[in-house]
Amino acid sequence: MAKFSLKGICESLGKNNKPTYVVMAIALVKGICRPIFTMMDKKEDPETKKYTAIREGLTEVIAIPTYFLCGEAASKLSSMMPQNLQKRADKNLMFVGVCAAALIVIPGLCSLAIKPLMKKIQENNTKKKPLEPPVNHQLSTINHQPLNNYSTFKPFNGSYGLKVGGV
């Protein structure tokens, strides 16, 4: 139980803190909160909101493994450097890898992944759309009848009333 006290947490973080913990914690909360806030926007078109929210969530999902992989992959190249420069090159290449991930890899992967995802969501939406209720034609014709009949009212057209002189 001591582990869950502030002292327990601090001792554990102090002895064994990896940057991944911070990145994971931020990405997790960002991946949840950002799309929620976007969907709360009442002034924006629903389709725009949907695209933005999905893209924000997707970016976080893609970002976590990509940062790690790009950084690690780039730092592996330091083995090709002379021995005396390897240590410095390792850190530099890792940083360059992370920068490349931030600038191109993550948004690029996100653009590739969002198209099929949006299509699938749109397909699901059209499938789920309820059938339109049958139109009652009788009612609809009645409704279209003009309520004001005075324009067609002709008092002397001879088809009603007292007829004088036979036919």
Add this chain to the structure above:
Amino acid sequence: MITAIQTAIANPALNSIAQSTTSALMIETGLKAVGRPSFILMDKDISPQTKKYAAVKELIYQGTCLIAYMALIVPVFKRGAFKLAQKGKLLKNDTHLFKDFKNCDEFLKHHKKLSAEDKTAELEKYAPVKGLIEFGNIIGSVLGLAMIAPQVSHVTIHPILRALGMEKKEH
């Protein structure tokens, strides 16, 4: 040619940027602020309004993140947690450990200079100090970057779009 590439890769100036969290984060955020909106604007399958909204929102978010990191996370959460512990308001039993250093920056500088072996030995004693700074950083980052920055971009997106002439004014 190969030597020039090797020298560029092992550049000491680049190394000092990579080692500094603040500089690395500023550059990374700047790249995100360029890359993410650009890829959104390049998407041909979405409407112009969606493009504008998503790209501007991303730009505002990244800008807010940078400001939140510089103005809130480092001074308030990292340094603030250290100061509170020095005054005995946090981790009361370890106040003496915090008083060994003038402030948070002094501890971090001192810790950075140590060799890997010395770091492990020192962390046996100063684990709560390092841990509290890290804990403050995590709480501050989650609050600032994941909760406050999205709120700020949510609130400011429409006024900014209107100011840029990308959205019609409400009547």
